[in-house]
Amino acid sequence: MREGSLEAPVRHPVDWRNPDFHDEDLLDAEMRRVFDVCHGCRRCFNLCDSFPRLFDLVDHAPSEGLDTVDSKDFARVVEACTLCDMCFLTKCPYVPPHPFNLDFPHLMLRYRAVRARKVGVPLAVDQMTRTDRNGRLAGKVASLVNWATSTSNKATRGVMETVAGIDAAARLPKFHGRTFVMRARDDPPALNPAGPAAGRKAVFYATCFVNYNNPAIGLAAQSILAHNGVETAVAYPGCCGMPQLEQGRIAQVVEKAGLVARHLGGWIDRGYDVVALVPSCALMLKAEWPHLVPADHPDRAAVERLSRATFDIAEYIVDIAQKEGLAPGLRPLPGGVTLHVACHARAQNMGRKAAEMLRLIPKDAEGGKMGPADLKVVERCSGHGGSWGIMKGNFDTALKIGKPVAAQAVKNATHFVASECPLAGDHIRQGMERLDPARAAAVEQLHPVEIFARAYGL
Template identity: 30%
Template sequence: MTITYDPKHPKYLDEKDVRDELTRVYDLCHGCRLCFKFCTSFPTLFDFIDQHDDQDAGKLTVAQQDQVIDECFQCKLCYINCPYIPGQSEWELDFPRLMLRADAMRHANDQVSLRDRVTTNVMGRTDLLGKVATKTAPVMNKMMGAKPGSFVRKAIEVTTGVSGERVLPPFAKQRFTTWFKRRPKLRIGKRQGRVAVFPTCLVEYQAPGIGHDLVKVYERNGVECTLADTTQCCGAPFLHSGDIESFTKIAEKNVAALANTVRKGNDIVVPQPTCGYVLKKDYLDYVGGPDAQLVAEHTFDASEYLIKLHKAEGTSLDTEFNGDIPETITYHTPCHLRAQNIGLKSRDLMKLTGAKIKLVQQCSGIDGMWGLRAENAELSIPIGRKLGDEIIKAGGDVVTGDCHLANGAINEQTGQISLHPLQVVARAYGIPEE
């Protein structure tokens, strides 16, 4: 048995080694139980082990081990709360990365169904899908916007594996990068920073308004904006589905391009938390080397960068807000932002407007693409329903959240449109929505 989270280790994809490591970790988790509330993986695991009088994790069947793996949706919250993580405990337990290893092992050993592979290929090729969808937005959005459970949505589910029960985010008619390249170049008076925007697929193809407001808020605060040398998908859908070969190919190209962006004197800002996590953390594991380290050190969440600017010596944000400022804001903190351990920078940013912030820290159950897969809807939708209940209970005048997919779950469960924090800040400045 090898305790390793290094994808390049010779035993990383060895099935016996992985399953022995699963037994070790499952036994530790069963004895601790601190993470029972984060997802169904842990209650399922505990129930399986409790079926045996001696509570021996080694007696779990392969199918039982795999069910625990399948129910993990990489929220990464257990890592934040685990007392046994590498560097802090001799047990060196990293549950999310072990689940990634197990998924990769199953994918490499042909233990993934054809349907799963088809779904991964559909969801993973976000740039191809986005380019086609934005050019055919009226038709595509009519299909995707069909009533959940309808014949159209069931047909989409059968052919693509995307759940016919979920509300899907529409595609934009104009991509963010198209807007950016066509806009008049603004001359920055007192420059406080230089950033390259890595828009992510969600902002590029589905929510370019987030990117518009990011650029305008940054420029108002003396930050010169350009596009990163690559704006292609970060590769997260492939990584979270176990296809590390496809993920690594994407990651290597992105690391080279983004390192070049940094060497031009730019920091990289990312408006979506899952993609930011991939650039900061996963590229280090799966690509490694000085370029990946350089990218990680210069990558910031969109709000994180602004707060860093505000607190640094010699720079500060404009705190004159003359636009629309809600009295109370309900702010949903996405799991993949919390997992970055940077603090609640979007909350801090919105507090500068004078609004009162109400935090909601319930997971959305989306986490990348996991919650949109048809086979996961039965587990994912109830998690989203809990989030919806918390949003309604908070009762803020405006609902916000950094993750566009989680915001979609909020819309699905409450009927309320959840804005990105930078959109709230833009309106508070009086910057009109395009």
């Protein structure tokens, strides 16, 4: 048998309604089959903490083989997986169509689904996954919540660490009383009817993070598209379900997929493209939902249609640049940018669209574009991993995994540090603070689309 596959990866649907999917004996047999292949290969040793944990289990077993590893210890491997998909998409030579048929992330998802059905999800974690409820409630008392969750508030963060297991040193997102949906409704940007992309229509899928935690990203994106002549609207029927996916609650994710797909389907009917503002959410709409929603589900057609109509925000701006050309007005932003390419942006198989977008910014008055000296691209895991990286026991490991990214950002000494994933951006900055507090204080940490809007003077 050949070593590795030469074909492009092919992902199979997740057969989560099959009774065998939740059979613990069958799951254990599949875990051992896959882990044995991983143990013999070890190409993924530096991707995340799952693989070092697996290899340590095998190396420290009495037989130094998987046969003497206790199945209960597999939980440590599963807990470290952040469902980033990088092993499947970039490292593993044994993914389908190879006969070994490995899909490590979806195997970790299966384990979590079995565990969630058997013992449930811990209460504190379950409460964190309720992003829409949390966003609505926290927004009503945003100043109080932001004060209580600040890392400088030792008393309240100590309580959160004890009660909820959230590391007291982990920086948490801020909340806003006025969401992106509210701001876009009350103060929409002026449409440039002479913009090169006039005639395009785009509806922003606000995402829970941009809507409740960082409306500035959405406002920047909306202003860029309006300046280029794109008629925009904002819709937010609910969270994409990524927090529930991380906990193995597949049925809840499918329910959310149907709700969002039906709502956004009305916009697609009216000729709107769908633009997602956070890569994890774009990945859910484009790729994860079609693998999770069964073929006979009543919302299957709507989910497939939404998948085809969805763009990541950087992808959409680059698409305008390539097809219609961008509106004039971009100006240099001195100091350079360190850009972290988020794993869930890479998993969309669209190329480095944020880097392509930022290279459209002139580096000087003569109009030369950003080159390698001005835009430093880092394509490596930040270590954050969604809700995983903020938990007690994980936070220091998350910083360790992301240390090469933080070290590169310190070395680059650029004015801006940017990540397509806002949570990763904050995490990288925390890593920089531990390496070089003065350098970290000197950088401006923004989303790439905010930098692009600033280059337009918007």
